[in-house]
Amino acid sequence: MPQVADILIPLALDTAYSYAVPTGLTLKDGDVVQIPLGPRETIGVVWGVEDRASGGNLRPVSGAIEVAPLSEPLRRLVDWLARYTLAPKGSALAMALRLPDENARTEIVRIGVRSAGKPASRPTKAREKVLAVAADGEVRGKSALAKEAGVSLSVVDGLIDDGALETIALVPEPVALPPDPDFPRQMPLSEAQAEAAAKLIAAFDTVSPFPQMQGEDRDDLAVGAVSSKGEAEDRPQDEAHPRTFPHDPLLPGSAPNGGGAALSSQAGRGDSHEVPRAILLEGVTGSGKTEVYFEAVAECVRRGRQALVLMPEIALTAQFLDRFAARFGVRPATWHSGIGGRRRERLRAGVAAGEVSVVVGARSALFLPFTDLGLIVVDEEHESAYKQEDGVHYHARDMAVVRGRLEGCPVVLASATPSIESRVNTQRGRYGHIVLPERFGGRRLPDITAIDMRLDKPERGRFLSPPMVAAVKKAVADGEQALLFLNRRGYAPLTLCSACGHRYQCRNCSTWLVEHRFRRALVCHHCGYTERKPEACVECGTFDHLTPCGPGVERIAEEAAELFPDKRIIVLSSDFPGGTERLRQELEAVAAGECDIVIGTQLVAKGHNFPYLTLVGVLDADIGLTSGDPRAAERTFQLLQQVTGRAGRGERPGRALVQTYQPDHPVIAALLSGEAERFYEEEIHAREAAGLPPFGRLAALIVSAAQREVAEAHGQAMARVADPPPGIMVLGPAEAPLALVRGRYRFRLLVKTDRGIDIQSYLRDWLARSPKPRGNTKVTIDVDPQSFL
DNA sequence: AATATAAAATGA
DNA sequence: CATTTTATATTA
Numbered sequence: 001m002p003q004v005a006d007i008l009i010p011l012a013l014d015t016a017y018s019y020a021v022p023t024g025l026t027l028k029d030g031d032v033v034q035i036p037l038g039p040r041e042t043i044g045v046v047w048g049v050e051d052r053a054s055g056g057n058l059r060p061v062s063g064a065i066e067v068a069p070l071s072e073p074l075r076r077l078v079d080w081l082a083r084y085t086l087a088p089k090g091s092a093l094a095m096a097l098r099l100p101d102e103n104a105r106t107e108i109v110r111i112g113v114r115s116a117g118k119p120a121s122r123p124t125k126a127r128e129k130v131l132a133v134a135a136d137g138e139v140r141g142k143s144a145l146a147k148e149a150g151v152s153l154s155v156v157d158g159l160i161d162d163g164a165l166e167t168i169a170l171v172p173e174p175v176a177l178p179p180d181p182d183f184p185r186q187m188p189l190s191e192a193q194a195e196a197a198a199k200l201i202a203a204f205d206t207v208s209p210f211p212q213m214q215g216e217d218r219d220d221l222a223v224g225a226v227s228s229k230g231e232a233e234d235r236p237q238d239e240a241h242p243r244t245f246p247h248d249p250l251l252p253g254s255a256p257n258g259g260g261a262a263l264s265s266q267a268g269r270g271d272s273h274e275v276p277r278a279i280l281l282e283g284v285t286g287s288g289k290t291e292v293y294f295e296a297v298a299e300c301v302r303r304g305r306q307a308l309v310l311m312p313e314i315a316l317t318a319q320f321l322d323r324f325a326a327r328f329g330v331r332p333a334t335w336h337s338g339i340g341g342r343r344r345e346r347l348r349a350g351v352a353a354g355e356v357s358v359v360v361g362a363r364s365a366l367f368l369p370f371t372d373l374g375l376i377v378v379d380e381e382h383e384s385a386y387k388q389e390d391g392v393h394y395h396a397r398d399m400a401v402v403r404g405r406l407e408g409c410p411v412v413l414a415s416a417t418p419s420i421e422s423r424v425n426t427q428r429g430r431y432g433h434i435v436l437p438e439r440f441g442g443r444r445l446p447d448i449t450a451i452d453m454r455l456d457k458p459e460r461g462r463f464l465s466p467p468m469v470a471a472v473k474k475a476v477a478d479g480e481q482a483l484l485f486l487n488r489r490g491y492a493p494l495t496l497c498s499a500c501g502h503r504y505q506c507r508n509c510s511t512w513l514v515e516h517r518f519r520r521a522l523v524c525h526h527c528g529y530t531e532r533k534p535e536a537c538v539e540c541g542t543f544d545h546l547t548p549c550g551p552g553v554e555r556i557a558e559e560a561a562e563l564f565p566d567k568r569i570i571v572l573s574s575d576f577p578g579g580t581e582r583l584r585q586e587l588e589a590v591a592a593g594e595c596d597i598v599i600g601t602q603l604v605a606k607g608h609n610f611p612y613l614t615l616v617g618v619l620d621a622d623i624g625l626t627s628g629d630p631r632a633a634e635r636t637f638q639l640l641q642q643v644t645g646r647a648g649r650g651e652r653p654g655r656a657l658v659q660t661y662q663p664d665h666p667v668i669a670a671l672l673s674g675e676a677e678r679f680y681e682e683e684i685h686a687r688e689a690a691g692l693p694p695f696g697r698l699a700a701l702i703v704s705a706a707q708r709e710v711a712e713a714h715g716q717a718m719a720r721v722a723d724p725p726p727g728i729m730v731l732g733p734a735e736a737p738l739a740l741v742r743g744r745y746r747f748r749l750l751v752k753t754d755r756g757i758d759i760q761s762y763l764r765d766w767l768a769r770s771p772k773p774r775g776n777t778k779v780t781i782d783v784d785p786q787s788f789l
Numbered sequence: 790a791a792t793a794t795a796a797a798a799t800g801a
Numbered sequence: 802c803a804t805t806t807t808a809t810a811t812t813a
Binding site (some may be wrong): 009010011012037038039040042094 | 790791792793
């Protein structure tokens with residue numbers, strides 16, 4: 001019987017294409033094959049094979065490619081991802097299968113050298129130094145040998161020509177050395193840590209393994225799928241998303257025991273005996289969460305299975321890798337966007353072969369071809385960096401929960417400041433919850449005190465209030481480190497001419513230009529537009545009347561330098577002069593105590609630990625509280641809790657001072673009292689009272705109008721949704737100003753649907769049926785289905 | 790994504 | 802009307 005294979009191609013195609021399987025070729029699901037597509041050849045993955053006559057008009061599969069096939073859980077993850085994010089299946093596949101890089105194919109053989117045992121014909125001082133180093137007979141890289149001997153490369157080359165050194169092809173170093181789960185640890189776990197670790201380890205035996213997953217479970221893998229009414233929201237409907245593949249247990253309607261009708265949204269929900277989909281590991285800053293989940297990683301390795309630790313890219317620091325090495329004896333294999341070429345391919349191959357047991361990586365590591373995944377840890381689970389906002393829109397934390405269920409392995413979400421989603425999920429019993437309420441080693445959390453800026457005013461033109469100045473003065477006098485936190489890059493967020501009142505604005509974005517004094521430029525933080533800072537006002541021509549309004553970190557540095565002239569001050573922000581490598585070095589230097597006062601943006605709140613830091617001064621806690629973002633309060637609270645938590649993690653106790661104009665604001669009050677729980681309760685209630693779900697499946701609908709004149713003719717550049725289509729709830733704003741972004745007017749609003757429909761095509765159809773706007777306006781819709789509220 | 794085809798703009 | 806640029810459709 002001839003065979004037909006359904007091949008999914010890693011392109012923006014939503015359906016698999018059928019190809020004839022040539023006689024003599026055996027294919028099974030997941031195999032990677034080469035296929036003709038139009039006039040060219042590409043690769044694809046077998047998504048299904050059927051015994052049937054091809055009908056004669058199908059093109060044949062060209063051949064199989066000798067790489068590890070995609071495992072069933074990974075294929076199901078692709079299906080799930082595509083459906084959940086409304087992305088074409090092929091695009092989802094492209095996350096897990098990248099076309100083989102031609103550069104990576106050609107193996108680069110590194111040449112090593114070692115002593116040939118005979119002396120140099122004409123010995124020189126430099127040559128002797130090299131031979132002395134090489135005398136041990138070890139093989140070294142050429143440059144490594146030259147560096148060790150303190151000579152230049154040409155000396156080594158000369159000795160090779162001379163015959164005193166012999167060359168040897170280096171075996172490529174392994175992508176990762178095996179971590180040792182029983183490596184002697186330097187610091188014993190605290191009682192609380194040991195207890196938490198034991199709970200995590202117990203989870204290895206309670207997760208439901210993959211083959212048993214069935215019934216309502218299948219549909220209910222969803223992670224962010226709870227509305228205010230607590231009903232499932234993301235149950236896709238068959239008619240909106242016709243099934244293409246013969247057997248896909250994740251899709252409703254294909255269950256052996258009755259299909260879609262049995263998929264009650266109530267079934268299985270809220271059952272306390274149900275196995276949790278993930279475990280939230282919540283530990284205050286300094287509680288040693290990492291050490292706790294390292295124990296789960298160790299247990300996973302002991303069981304011979306693979307572990308994946310996801311981190312936001314910025315948190316993948318040398319500091320973290322060293323902590324890993326202190327526990328496991330070696331640094332882990334790492335995966336992030338910067339890893340390319342051969343290294344990337346070899347790591348993939350190592351993971352697929354099961355040789356690499358632990359991978360620490362950024363969100364894209366989620367799609368690595370693990371053969372036997374036994375644990376996923378999502379560190380800093382609240383981080384918004386887990387959201388991919390271009391291409392396929394997905395949230396890596398949530399997809400980690402999905403992959404964990406598909407692989408039948410525990411998923412640990414770790415954070416000091418968990419997201420609202422995870423809190424709600426723990427409240428509802430969907431996620432387990434382990435709490436570490438106290439710091440490791442008996443250290444205390446920093447005392448947080450507010451400075452009411454209405455009472456303690458800074459001097460004119462200054463931004464540090466007297467109590468803040470006094471606290472910094474005392475800390476540095478005692479030889480301690482102080483951090484002044486202000487989440488604003490540059491010198492001043494707004495520049496105006498005091499002669500004519502002209503405000504410098506971005507020509508693309510309707511935002512104010514931020515002065516960067518070091519660079520002598522005005523910069524738009526929205527689109528990156530930069531112009532030289534003018535000598536005279538561009539509007540009225542007056543000299544010396546450009547006035548900076550408000551502070552940025554550069555301006556604070558200026559003030560601090562005047563107040564503390566003999567102290568070492570450093571400014572750390574993402575636009576650090578000298579690039580990321582220099583920035584990394586500076587962060588290390590600060591951690592080593594080579595600095596007295598750090599002035600930083602949110603960059604310093606994440607990833608790095610500063611053991612000498614005892615004082616954190618938040619210069620403006622109110623930033624971000626008034627923005628239109630519905631998550632503003634949550635984000636601000638998390639950021640402030642993270643940054644104040646930097647203090648006092650070393651020997652000496654820490655404290656934090658918070659400058660604010662609204663000490664009674666719920667966010668500030670919660671921060672001061674340390675009552676995070678209550679804050680989140682209130683936040684969740686507030687959202688429900690406002691008719692918003694605590695979170696849900698949302699789409700941001702972006703309407704772009706092509707022409708400025710037309711947009712402005714339409715009622716003062718305001719756009720509105722007069723009549724949303726049924727099934728779509730507009731969360732707001734119903735009417736909003738058009739923002740000019742890269743030459744196009746855009747209008748962004750949040751919509752929500754509780755139906756399993758394809759939001760994008762649904763809205764397109766609705767738009768096509770709506771009355772057309774006058775003039776030459778082109779309206780397009782772009783949907784971002786992963787913008788969780 | 791790569792390629793084919795259609796449509797629009799350019800130019801003598 | 803041929804040539805070049807740009808937008809849109811197709812790939813099994």
